Amino acid sequence: MATANPIPDTTLAEDKAIADLLVLVTAMPPEHFKGCLENLASAFSPETFIVATQNELPADVPSTLRIVATPQTTASWSIKPVDFLNAALSAREHGAKAILILGPEADSLSPLALRALADGALRSSIDLAVPHYLLPSHAGLINSAILYPLTRAVFASHVRFPLSIDLCMSSRMADRLAGVAGPIFAANQDGALLWPVNEAVAAGFAADEVDVGSRAIPQPSDPNLNSILALVTGSLFADIEMKASLWQRPRRARPSRLPNVENESTDGTADVARMVAAFQLANANLQEIWSLVLPPNSLVSLKRCSTLAPADFRLPDDLWARIVYDFLIAYRLRTINRGHLLGALIPLYLAWVAGHINLTAAGTQAERHIESVAVAFETDKPYLVARWRWPDRFNS
Amino acid sequence: MQTTVDDTIQQSTSNIAAPSLYNENVSIWHHMSEALHQSLYRVLTLLIAVLPGILAFFVSLFVFAAVGLLISWVLRRCLTWAKFDLRVAKKSGTDWTPSSSPTDIAARAAFWVCVLLGLVIGVSAFDTSYATGAALPISLLPYLTHAVGAGLLLVAGILVARFLARSVLISAVNAQLQYARILSLGVKWLVLVLTAAMVLDHLQVGGNIVELAFGILFGGIVLTLALAVGLGSRDLVSRSLESHVEDPGARTHIPEETTTASRSIRHF
Numbered sequence: 001m002a003t004a005n006p007i008p009d010t011t012l013a014e015d016k017a018i019a020d021l022l023v024l025v026t027a028m029p030p031e032h033f034k035g036c037l038e039n040l041a042s043a044f045s046p047e048t049f050i051v052a053t054q055n056e057l058p059a060d061v062p063s064t065l066r067i068v069a070t071p072q073t074t075a076s077w078s079i080k081p082v083d084f085l086n087a088a089l090s091a092r093e094h095g096a097k098a099i100l101i102l103g104p105e106a107d108s109l110s111p112l113a114l115r116a117l118a119d120g121a122l123r124s125s126i127d128l129a130v131p132h133y134l135l136p137s138h139a140g141l142i143n144s145a146i147l148y149p150l151t152r153a154v155f156a157s158h159v160r161f162p163l164s165i166d167l168c169m170s171s172r173m174a175d176r177l178a179g180v181a182g183p184i185f186a187a188n189q190d191g192a193l194l195w196p197v198n199e200a201v202a203a204g205f206a207a208d209e210v211d212v213g214s215r216a217i218p219q220p221s222d223p224n225l226n227s228i229l230a231l232v233t234g235s236l237f238a239d240i241e242m243k244a245s246l247w248q249r250p251r252r253a254r255p256s257r258l259p260n261v262e263n264e265s266t267d268g269t270a271d272v273a274r275m276v277a278a279f280q281l282a283n284a285n286l287q288e289i290w291s292l293v294l295p296p297n298s299l300v301s302l303k304r305c306s307t308l309a310p311a312d313f314r315l316p317d318d319l320w321a322r323i324v325y326d327f328l329i330a331y332r333l334r335t336i337n338r339g340h341l342l343g344a345l346i347p348l349y350l351a352w353v354a355g356h357i358n359l360t361a362a363g364t365q366a367e368r369h370i371e372s373v374a375v376a377f378e379t380d381k382p383y384l385v386a387r388w389r390w391p392d393r394f395n396s
Numbered sequence: 397m398q399t400t401v402d403d404t405i406q407q408s409t410s411n412i413a414a415p416s417l418y419n420e421n422v423s424i425w426h427h428m429s430e431a432l433h434q435s436l437y438r439v440l441t442l443l444i445a446v447l448p449g450i451l452a453f454f455v456s457l458f459v460f461a462a463v464g465l466l467i468s469w470v471l472r473r474c475l476t477w478a479k480f481d482l483r484v485a486k487k488s489g490t491d492w493t494p495s496s497s498p499t500d501i502a503a504r505a506a507f508w509v510c511v512l513l514g515l516v517i518g519v520s521a522f523d524t525s526y527a528t529g530a531a532l533p534i535s536l537l538p539y540l541t542h543a544v545g546a547g548l549l550l551v552a553g554i555l556v557a558r559f560l561a562r563s564v565l566i567s568a569v570n571a572q573l574q575y576a577r578i579l580s581l582g583v584k585w586l587v588l589v590l591t592a593a594m595v596l597d598h599l600q601v602g603g604n605i606v607e608l609a610f611g612i613l614f615g616g617i618v619l620t621l622a623l624a625v626g627l628g629s630r631d632l633v634s635r636s637l638e639s640h641v642e643d644p645g646a647r648t649h650i651p652e653e654t655t656t657a658s659r660s661i662r663h664f
Contacts, residue, residue: 136662138661138662139661139662140662140664141661141662141663141664142663142664143664217662217664219664220664225663226567226570228663228664229663232664271661274572277572278569278570278572281569281572281574281576282569282570285565285569285576285577286565286566286569289562289565289566336562337559337562339563340562340563340566343566343567343570344566346570347569347570353661353663357661
């Protein structure tokens with residue numbers, strides 16, 4: 001970690017200033033940082049917040065803004081554990097009641113969205129305010145297919161974007177997350193991505209969503225689906241494994257809410273044939289590996305699906321939920337090498353995406369389908385708990 | 397009269413020949429029994445020379461296994477009393493992820509270290525006792541040690557072959573290569589053939605024939621794979637080569653409809 005401080009000494013004079021809100025802006029390009037500062041200046045009055053950042057100050061930054069330096073870290077597409085450590089430390093120094101962390105490309109968040117996020121932790125009794133982004137219907141599909149339904153079923157959390165790029169939290173939440181982030185940072189676990197929201201929910205903190213409208217979602221450095229899916233899904237599976245003693249307790253799920261505004265519909269049917277072909281190829285070649293993970297009835301159902309024409313292709317929600325649960329169990333039991341396991345999940349995920357696109361093209365609202373997938377995960381949770389406790393019980 | 401004389405001569409001749417044949421039989425049996433006795437003597441002498449070593453090996457193994465059990469039990473009790481699991485969980489900040497607790501792991505590690513120590517000491521004792529009887533012309537025991545090494549090589553080779561075959565299969569399927577299975581099988585058999593050659597070489601079986609056969613088989617598999625990949629993915633290779641051409645105008649034209657659709661789907 002470099003120690004260079006790009007913030008000039010003149011601003012450091014106000015290091016010990018007190019403010020209700022501390023805004024931690026993670027590493028980002030100068031033009032994005034400038035946009036962030038402008039939006040923050042529009043959203044809040046200058047005396048109410050302090051910006052903590054490692055970015056270089058733009059030339060024409062408003063003099064009313066109070067900006068303090070944080071240690072240099074490497075740029076990333078997501079919030080890293082070290083950001084939570086820096087946020088908690090800065091919040092303690094400046095007596096902040098709430099901490100707003102803004103991830104890369106946060107300049108695409110409107111001032112209203114920033115205000116709504118901060119109000120969630122400052123004025124409401126919410127410990128963790130998580131943004132609910134408005135994305136096009138065919139964006140964030142890994143989140144819709146795996147991350148959201150699985151975290152909702154396992155942790156009884158209704159956070160639509162558990163891998164959040166921005167967060168606002170109370171000071172006690174910041175202390176808790178910093179406590180968890182410390183060992184992760186010390187162990188240099190770069191793959192730990194999905195723990196903050198799960199940690200808050202599992203520990204009983206009040207977490208809620210705030211509608212923030214659309215946002216540019218930063219993409220991982222390696223755009224290859226194989227590596228993204230393995231990274232993100234592996235991170236969630238590892239977190240579920242770590243918190244096994246917490247999520248197996250019965251929890252009352254909060255009623256889900258559908259967004260008021262229907263997101264922009266896009267046509268992706270041209271890709272369906274390619275995805276179905278990938279699934280059919282995998283069905284012909286990966287039976288040996290899938291049979292180590294999936295029960296026979298799932299294999300039969302997959303075989304039946306593989307005979308469908310691309311235009312009619314569907315992957316039933318309950319089958320998809322069962323597949324993800326079986327992969328999670330295999331991940332825990334190390335049935336096969338974890339890299340192989342997550343690699344073998346990719347064609348099945350593509351099959352789900354193909355079915356999802358067909359459904360939305362046929363007129364089903366994307367969020368309605370995602371909601372029904374999440375319900376299927378919740379309904380099948382007893383299977384996960386049973387197999388987690390008694391792995392040899394093969395409910396086929 | 398003449399007949400009586402002939403009969404008498406024949407009888408006397410046969411009476412003379414009988415004791416000579418009996419003497420030859422005695423000599424063969426004698427030699428055989430002597431050879432057997434010598435062989436038995438040699439084997440028994442070797443066994444007598446090696447037996448203390450074998451006994452020492454087993455005694456060492458059993459004694460150290462018993463000591464290991466005792467240490468493991470004591471360690472388990474001490475760590476449980478010291479709440480070691482809780483301390484580790486607190487220190488790491490998260491729950492313990494492996495299926496066994498830290499106490500279990502420490503106790504098992506102590507036991508297996510003792511067993512390993514017993515094995516090393518036992519083998520050392522055996523080696524010493526064998527060295528004293530090594531003057532005897534029997535090559536069975538060195539061969540057995542080679543066989544153990546060959547067995548380990550075989551197991552490692554099979555594991556590596558299976559791992560690589562799965563890696564190649566999954567990667568090839570995700571890259572949507574139609575010949576994924578052939579590629580995976582090819583890699584698997586490449587590693588298996590290599591393993592078999594190494595095992596036979598380690599056992600000193602076959603000599604040059606093994607090297608020759610290995611070369612032919614290995615080369616054959618590589619050629620088959622090269623042909624399969626080369627013929628099956630001509631388009632893929634040409635596209636890949638074209639993508640490296642610096643002149644953007646020389647790139648393969650991708651239909652606009654496909655690129656637009658791909659852009660509309662974002663997995664993350």
